[in-house]
Every structure is written in structure tokens, then in C-alpha cells.
Amino acid sequence: MSEPSLQHAGINMGGTENRPDANAESGIFGFWIFLMSDAVIFALLFAIYGTALAATAGGPTPAREFKLDSALAETLLLLTSSLTIGLTVLAMKYDETRRAVLAWMGLTFVLGIAFLALEGHDLATMFADGAYPTRSAFLSAFFALVPLHGIHVLAGCVWMLVMAAQIGAYGFDARVRINVLRLSLFWHFLDVIWIAILSVVYLQAHLP
Amino acid sequence: MQTAYSPIWPAVLGRFTWHDLPFVRAWENPNASEIIGAGAASLVIIGFVITVALLTRYRRWGTLVEWVTSLDHKKIGIMYVAIALVMLSRAVVEAVLMRMQQAAAIGDPGFLSSDHFSQLFSTHGSIMVFFMAMPFLTGVINYVMPLQIGARDMAFPWANSVALSLTGGGAILMMVSLVVGRFSTGGWSGYPPYTGLAFSPDVGPDYWIWAVTLGSIGSTLGGINIACTIFKLRAPGMTYMRMPMFCWTSLCTSILMIFAMPPLTVATALLALDRYLGFHFFTNDLGGNMMNYANLFWLFGHPEVYILILPAFGIYSEVVSTFSSKELYGYVSLVLATMAIAVLSFTVWVHHFFTMGQSANINTVFGIATMTIGVPTGVKIYDWIWTMFRGEVRFSVPMLYSLAFMVTFVIGGFTGIILAIPPLDYVFHNTLFLVAHFHNMLIPGLLYGLLAGYTYWFPKAFGVRLNERWGRIAFACWVIGFYLAFMPLYVLGASGMARRTSEIFEPDFRPWLYVAGAGALVILCALASLVVQLVVSIRERDANRVFAGDPWDGRSLEWSTSSPPPEYNFAVIPHVDGRDPFYDGKRDNGHYRRHAHYDAISVPRNSVTSLSIGVAGLGAAFGLVWHMWWLAIIAVLGIVAALILRSFVRDTHRTIPAAEVAETEHRWHDALNAATPIGRDVEFTPRNQGLAETAA
Numbered sequence: 001m002s003e004p005s006l007q008h009a010g011i012n013m014g015g016t017e018n019r020p021d022a023n024a025e026s027g028i029f030g031f032w033i034f035l036m037s038d039a040v041i042f043a044l045l046f047a048i049y050g051t052a053l054a055a056t057a058g059g060p061t062p063a064r065e066f067k068l069d070s071a072l073a074e075t076l077l078l079l080t081s082s083l084t085i086g087l088t089v090l091a092m093k094y095d096e097t098r099r100a101v102l103a104w105m106g107l108t109f110v111l112g113i114a115f116l117a118l119e120g121h122d123l124a125t126m127f128a129d130g131a132y133p134t135r136s137a138f139l140s141a142f143f144a145l146v147p148l149h150g151i152h153v154l155a156g157c158v159w160m161l162v163m164a165a166q167i168g169a170y171g172f173d174a175r176v177r178i179n180v181l182r183l184s185l186f187w188h189f190l191d192v193i194w195i196a197i198l199s200v201v202y203l204q205a206h207l208p
Numbered sequence: 209m210q211t212a213y214s215p216i217w218p219a220v221l222g223r224f225t226w227h228d229l230p231f232v233r234a235w236e237n238p239n240a241s242e243i244i245g246a247g248a249a250s251l252v253i254i255g256f257v258i259t260v261a262l263l264t265r266y267r268r269w270g271t272l273v274e275w276v277t278s279l280d281h282k283k284i285g286i287m288y289v290a291i292a293l294v295m296l297s298r299a300v301v302e303a304v305l306m307r308m309q310q311a312a313a314i315g316d317p318g319f320l321s322s323d324h325f326s327q328l329f330s331t332h333g334s335i336m337v338f339f340m341a342m343p344f345l346t347g348v349i350n351y352v353m354p355l356q357i358g359a360r361d362m363a364f365p366w367a368n369s370v371a372l373s374l375t376g377g378g379a380i381l382m383m384v385s386l387v388v389g390r391f392s393t394g395g396w397s398g399y400p401p402y403t404g405l406a407f408s409p410d411v412g413p414d415y416w417i418w419a420v421t422l423g424s425i426g427s428t429l430g431g432i433n434i435a436c437t438i439f440k441l442r443a444p445g446m447t448y449m450r451m452p453m454f455c456w457t458s459l460c461t462s463i464l465m466i467f468a469m470p471p472l473t474v475a476t477a478l479l480a481l482d483r484y485l486g487f488h489f490f491t492n493d494l495g496g497n498m499m500n501y502a503n504l505f506w507l508f509g510h511p512e513v514y515i516l517i518l519p520a521f522g523i524y525s526e527v528v529s530t531f532s533s534k535e536l537y538g539y540v541s542l543v544l545a546t547m548a549i550a551v552l553s554f555t556v557w558v559h560h561f562f563t564m565g566q567s568a569n570i571n572t573v574f575g576i577a578t579m580t581i582g583v584p585t586g587v588k589i590y591d592w593i594w595t596m597f598r599g600e601v602r603f604s605v606p607m608l609y610s611l612a613f614m615v616t617f618v619i620g621g622f623t624g625i626i627l628a629i630p631p632l633d634y635v636f637h638n639t640l641f642l643v644a645h646f647h648n649m650l651i652p653g654l655l656y657g658l659l660a661g662y663t664y665w666f667p668k669a670f671g672v673r674l675n676e677r678w679g680r681i682a683f684a685c686w687v688i689g690f691y692l693a694f695m696p697l698y699v700l701g702a703s704g705m706a707r708r709t710s711e712i713f714e715p716d717f718r719p720w721l722y723v724a725g726a727g728a729l730v731i732l733c734a735l736a737s738l739v740v741q742l743v744v745s746i747r748e749r750d751a752n753r754v755f756a757g758d759p760w761d762g763r764s765l766e767w768s769t770s771s772p773p774p775e776y777n778f779a780v781i782p783h784v785d786g787r788d789p790f791y792d793g794k795r796d797n798g799h800y801r802r803h804a805h806y807d808a809i810s811v812p813r814n815s816v817t818s819l820s821i822g823v824a825g826l827g828a829a830f831g832l833v834w835h836m837w838w839l840a841i842i843a844v845l846g847i848v849a850a851l852i853l854r855s856f857v858r859d860t861h862r863t864i865p866a867a868e869v870a871e872t873e874h875r876w877h878d879a880l881n882a883a884t885p886i887g888r889d890v891e892f893t894p895r896n897q898g899l900a901e902t903a904a
Binding site for chain 1 (some may be wrong): 277300364367428431432435436437439440441466467469470471473474477478481485486488493494495496497500504507566603848852855856858898
């Protein structure tokens with residue numbers, strides 16, 4: 001259909017294994033478009049957050065609520081998990097043993113859950129401090145943006161469980177390979193969003 | 209209203225009370241307004257019962273299941289159009305009711321309560337945009353575009369079916385709102401704070417939010433699918449600059465869908481957070497800012513206008529070229545103009561609220577950007593005129609729509625330029641002048657186009673030409689009705705009559721409102737003529753079959769298959785070497801080649817999971833509207849379960865054996881050999897069997 005040079009972005013499964021898959025190209029490309037659409041949603045929530053920054057209505061302010069130490073820990077967890085999901089894909093391409101792939105993906109899963117636990121703890125602290133979404137437009141915007149990212153991470157974790165089950169059941173057939181590639185794109189995308197959250201939400205709150 | 213009635217069994221039925229049934233309301237308070245409401249509700253129920261009865265009587269449940277679980281892009285396309293036509297009928301009837309009310313309510317309350325009137329303009333707008341126009345154009349693209357680019361299906365057949373079932377779920381929710389509860393009174397744009405909890409605590413805005421959300425998620429998925437299909441599944445040789453114009457406009461529309469539907473999803477989701485969890489995005493207190501809603505909504509709303517219009521531009525390009533027997537004039541300029549419109553469409557959204565407080569400089573920038581769009585659009589009009597110039601123009605029904613479009617659309621464009629000037633907009637905003645303007649754009653720029661496409665491709669989809677005479681009657685009614693119904697609104701708007709008015713106190717408006725009312729009745733006749741046309745065409749189907757596949761001497765690849773096309777579209781994927789591959793091919797005798805050998809073809813199997821996502825989406829939406837939390841939770845879990853289950857399915861395709869393909873192809877080729885090629889002078893007669901005379 002198309003020349004070998006016209007392949008999808010990211011790590012191509014072709015070349016090292018003997019089962020070329022005609023659907024990979026459009027399958028991965030379509031998922032990229034989906035991510036771009038999702039990126040628009042986050043971009044708009046960032047814009048809303050920007051307009052609501054001063055709308056604290058006499059309630060909690062960004063400088064008081066956001067703690068940089070836990071944001072740093074969350075960033076490190078998520079960035080490391082991006083490395084491990086990359087290693088998952090490399091293991092699938094070059095190693096193709098279930099053990100290696102499942103080990104890297106399992107590590108990613110643990111890092112994702114640790115991130116969620118930390119974030120959940122942060123949000124609970126905010127609630128205890130009287131910083132809940134119905135308090136002001138600023139907190140509404142925060143609780144639409146950051147937890148939405150968290151829900152994406154949670155979805156990614158569930159997706160990993162599903163992929164682990166499928167790798168167990170079907171090995172590395174064409175659909176499993178495409179879906180692992182998509183999962184890794186999704187996970188990297190969440191990393192990009194998180195970097196924006198770190199800058200716009202957490203670091204901005206502590207600008208001198 | 210609801211305080212007098214306590215909810216029944218709230219753990220299960222949420223906030224439902226007996227008073228939410230229009231029959232109960234009409235029984236207690238039998239005035240015209242409530243009786244009309246109860247009548248509409250009974251129509252929905254009777255329609256449902258009759259459908260069920262007919263399906264049972266003729267034992268067609270199997271056929272229905274076969275269709276709604278199908279992943280075939282052609283069946284999905286037809287189902288989209290079917291949804292659109294049903295919803296069109298409802299929204300036209302609502303429009304007629306509104307026109308009658310305004311004609312009757314001059315210095316008088318009229319026969320509709322103001323609350324009922326507000327529900328009518330809210331449902332009319334929401335349905336026309338989200339459940340008539342969107343499914344109609346998505347359906348036509350779904351059916352035609354893969355055939356035009358020489359593909360066997362869309363890139364993601366399963367997601368295609370999910371998108372359809374979500375859109376269908378949204379449409380059903382709109383119908384349910386007639387029977388249980390009431391709809392929003394906040395217009396199709398649903399502006400808070402009016403639609404917020406403080407001013408509209410009832411179920412109306414929730415119906416609007418969830419119906420629109422289902423539709424917008426469906427459209428996002430549809431857009432991704434269309435774009436990916438065009439980017440990746442074109443036949444060999446089908447370069448971008450050889451694609452039929454309709455594929456270009458589909459591509460631009462799908463890109464707009466991908467980037468413009470998310471703002472709508474965000475707007476409705478944040479409004480839902482305000483209403484359900486007490487957030488403060490758009491409320492009047494605690495820092496809420498409704499301008500954020502206006503910006504989000506029109507960030508979607510303006511590109512949406514071009515999502516609606518561009519496919520029609522594509523259809524006109526195909527129709528004008530085919531019925532002028534001439535290559536499309538200025539193909540490259542049309543492509544560039546389409547792209548320019550798509551990009552510019554993201555730069556004009558503020559013109560929907562010039563009067564809402566931003567500085568004059570900002571208004572100026574957006575006013576100029578708005579006028580700029582007139583340039584590429586003008587290029588297109590000239591290109592179509594030049595395509596007809598010295599062509600052998602045949603005045604078929606699609607061609608008549610195209611001509612009516614060109615004249616009418618230009619008038620609408622002029623009034624658009626008036627509205628694009630901010631100082632003038634301060635005078636005209638929120639009057640009927642605006643209502644006249646956007647109907648003047650969307651009726652020719654969308655509805656005529658899709659009706660042209662419906663008439664043009666109907667023989668492709670069903671193998672039968674539509675009745676020509678009733679098509680012409682419908683066309684005449686649409687055009688006359690449009691001018692009668694909307695030209696008076698310009699006068700009324702310029703005289704200061706506000707839009708969305710249920711009672712009029714200025715007796716001088718009377719003659720204009722009567723003319724507009726008469727126009728609405730003519731439009732009702734147009735709708736009736738379309739129904740008659742369909743019935744007559746089905747009755748006379750045997751005389752008007754075009755199985756050979758090419759009733760109009762077509763130019764692009766969809767005409768190179770039988771009508772209707774086989775499930776796999778092309779037995780052998782075509783090679784393309786020009787812009788009008790089929791038109792040139794049949795003249796070089798290169799097409800219609802019978803092959804000695806055919807390969808087996810793999811096609812997607814039917815799927816229940818995609819349908820269940822739509823059903824669960826509808827269930828979740830209904831549960832959220834009525835605060836039946838158990839239903840909402842179960843339905844959302846059902847969606848997650850369906851997604852996961854589908855990812856475990858391995859047996860997604862079935863193979864059509866080579867022998868079956870060969871048999872299908874031979875049957876078609878036998879019919880081709882038996883058919884008499886016809887000249888263009890007899891193409892509207894039963895002599896047209898779908899084989900075009902190609903001798904020069």
C-alpha cells in the first residue's frame with residue numbers, strides 16, 4: 001500500500017520480526033489524532049485555569065495550597081514511568097519474551113499507582129484545608145484540570161492490567177503489539193501534560 | 209413546579225414525579241400548549257409502537273439486528289442519514305409551530321405558553337445542528353468517501369459503529385425528552401448562568417447537556433476516523449491532488465471536528481460540573497465567569513458552521529461537474545479555498561458576541577477576519593459558475609439545488625458582511641435579522657447540499673433512482689418556502705424585532721409574520737414531498753433500477769461499482785491515474801473489466817459491543833438527567849466493560865470466499881452486458897439502467 005519509508009511515528013514493529021502488520025500504520029496514526037484531540041481538551045482546561053487564577057473569592061490561594069516537594073516527587077515518579085514504558089516497548093520489539101515485557105510494564109504500573117497515591121494524598125490534604133472545588137472558581141478550575149490528568153493515569157493503569165492479561169492469553173499478536181504501542185504513546189502524552197501542569201499549576205503558584 | 213409533587217421512590221426513579229409526564233400535565237391543565245405537548249409525546253410513543261409492531265409483523269427483527277450491529281461503512285452511512293431525516297421531520301414541525309405561534313401572538317398570548325415556545329426553539333436548534341445536520345453529513349461522508357478513494361472500509365470500522373450508536377443515543381434522548389420531563393429553555397447554545405442550577409434547576413438543561421455530549425463525542429470519533437481513512441487508505445495512485453473535491457471537503461470537515469468538538473465537550477462537561485457538583489465555572493458567585501462559556505462554546509460553534517457547510521460545498525462540486533459533463537474548474541483553487549476556510553474558521557469566534565464587553569480593537573480584528581472568509585468562499589462560487597460555463601448542463605434535481613444554493617448563499621453572504629461589522633452588529637444582534645442570516649447560510653449551504661447529495665447518491669446506495677417529479681416539487685417548495693419564511697425576518701429584524709419572542713406587541717409586524725408563517729407551511733409541504741418522493745420511488749422501484757451502477761455518467765470511483773455496491777466495495781482495488789478516473793476510464797474502455805480470477809476478501813464482522821456502548825451511553829445520560837445514580841453507574845461501568853471486552857476479541861474479520869466474490873462480480877458484469885448504454889437526454893427515464901453511453 002505505501003512505501004516502507006512511510007511508517008508510523010514511534011518505534012516500528014517491522015524490520016525485526018517476521019510478522020508485518022498492515023493495520024499498524026493507520027492504527028497508530030489514528031491514535032495520534034485522538035491524542036491531539038485530547039490535547040485540545042487539556043489546553044482549554046489550562047486556559048480556563050489561567051483565567052480563574054485570581055478568582056479565589058477570598059478562599060485558599062495557589063501559593064498556600066500547592067506544595068513543591070510533593071509535586072517534585074510526583075514528577076520524578078511519572079518521568080521514571082515514562083522511561084519504563086519505553087523499555088516495555090523496546091523489550092517487546094527486541095526481546096519478545098513475556099517475562100521482560102511484563103516486568104517493565106509491571107514496574108510502570110507500580111510507578112503509576114504510586115503517583116496516583118501521592119496525588120490522592122495531596123488532594124485529600126487540600127480538602128482538609130478547606131480547599132475544595134465548590135469554594136471558588138480557582139479551585140473549580142484546579143479540580144477539573146489536575147484530577148482529569150489523574151483519571152487519565154488511572155485509565156492507563158487499568159489498560160496495563162488489560163494488556164497484561166492479553167499478553168498472557170495471546171502472546172504478541174498483531175492487536176497486542178499495536179495496543180502496547182498505543183499505550184506507550186498514551187503514557188508519554190500524560191507525561192507531557194504533567195510537565196505542563198507542573199509548570200502552570202505548581203511552579204507558577206510559587207513565582208516570586 | 210416540582211415542589212408541589214414529591215418524587216416517587218427516589219432511590220430508583222431519582223427526581224421523577226407524575227407531573228413530569230406531559231399527559232398528566234395536559235389532564236390537569238388542558239390548554240392548547242399542554243395538549244400539543246401531550247400530542248407530541250404520544251406521537252413518539254405511537255411511532256415506537258408502530259415500529260415494533262411492523263418489525264414483529266414482518267419478522268424483521270433479525271434484519272434490524274444485522275443492521276445496527278454492522279460495521280460496514282455503507283450501512284452505517286445509511287443509518288446516519290435515516291436518523292437525520294427522522295430528526296429533520298421533528299425539527300421542521302417545531303419550526304412551523306413557532307411560526308404559527310408568532311403569527312397568532314400579535315397582541316395576544318397565542319396558543320403556546322412562553323415556556324413551551326422556549327423549549328421549541330431550544331430543541332429546534334439543538335436538533336437541527338446536532339441530530340440533523342451532523343448525522344446527515346457524517347452519513348453521506350461515511351457512505352461516499354471510502355468509495356471515492358477506492359477503499360474497502362473506514363480505517364476504524366468498530367469506532368465508526370461506536371460513533372453512530374452514540375449519535376443515535378443522543379437523538380433518542382432528544383425524543384425521550386418529549387415524553388418524560390421537559391427540555392431546556394436556554395436555546396441551542398445553552399448559555400449559563402441561565403442554564404445553571406440557580407436559574408434552571410429542572411431537568412431541561414441536563415437533557416440538553418447529555419444529548420449534546422453524546423453527539424459531540426460521537427462526532428469527535430467520527431472525525432478521527434474520516435481523517436485517518438483519507439490520510440491512510442487511499443487507493444494506489446490516488447494522490448491528494450487527485451482526490452475528488454468531496455474528499456477534500458470531508459478531510460477539512462473531519463480536521464475541524466477533531467479540533468472543534470473538544471471545546472464543546474469541555475463546555476458541556478464544565479456546565480455539568482456546575483450543575484451536579486456545585487462547581488463555580490459559570491455561576492454568578494464565587495468567581496465564576498460565564499464569558500469562559502461563551503468563548504468555549506463559540507470556539508466550537510464557529511468551526512462547526514464550516515463543519516456543516518464544507519461537505520455541502522464538496523457535494524456541489526461533484527454535482528455541478530457531473531451534470532455539466534465537465535471537469536471541475538479551478539480544482540487547485542477549490543482545494544486551497546477549502547483549506548483556507550478551514551483555517552480561518554478558528555479565527556472568528558468572537559463575532560458571535562461582539563456586544564459582550566471586549567474592547568473595540570478585539571472586535572475589529574475578529575470583524576476583519578470574518579469578512580476575510582468571504583474571499584475563499586467567493587472563489588468557490590466563481591469556480592462552480594465556470595464549471596457550468598460551456599458545459600452540457602442538465603437540470604436534474606441535485607443541479608437545481610446547486611443553482612438555488614449559489615444565488616441564495618450569496619445573499620446570505622452579503623447579510624453576513626453586514627453582521628461582521630461590529631457597530632452594525634450592535635444594532636442587529638439578538639434580532640430576527642441574525643436568525644434570517646444564519647438560516648440563509650445553513651439552509652442553502654447545508655440542507656440543499658445534503659438533499660442534493662441524497663438525490664445524487666440515492667441510486668448508488670439503493671440501486672433505484674428517486675422519483676424525479678416529486679423531487680422537483682420538493683425542490684420548488686424548499687426554495688419558495690425558504691424565501692417566504694426568511695426574507696420577512698430580515699425586515700422584521702431590521703425593524704427591531706427580537707429573536708425568540710413568544711408574544712409580539714407591534715401590530716405593524718403582522719403582515720411580515722403572516723408571510724413568514726405561510727413560508728413555513730410551504731417548507732412543511734417540502735418535507736411532505738420528500739416523504740411522498742420516497743414512498744413513490746419505493747413503489748416504482750422495479751422500473752427505475754440502475755444496478756449497472758452509473759446513472760449520471762459519473763466521474764469518480766464510487767460510480768464504477770454496481771448499485772448498490774457489494775459489501776467489499778471493490779473486488780480489485782483500482783489504480784488511479786487522474787482526477788476523474790472513472791469518467792476517463794470508461795471512455796478508454798479501461799473500466800468494467802471482467803477478471804478471470806478473484807481473491808478472497810476480508811471484511812469486518814458485526815459487533816455487539818459497539819452498539820452496547822451507545823445503549824449504555826444513552827442509559828448513563830438518562831440516569832444523570834433524572835438523578836437515577838444507580839443507572840448512571842451501571843451504564844458507565846458497562847461502557848468500560850464493553851471497551852475491555854472488545855479488546856479481547858480476536859475474531860474481528862470474516863473472509864468472503866473467492867468463489868462468492870467471483871459470483872457477485874459475474875452477476876454484475878452480466879447485467880452490464882445486458883444493459884443498454886443511454887445518452888444523457890434520457891437519464892431521467894426508465895431507460896436508464898445505469899450504463900452511460902460513452903461514444904464521443
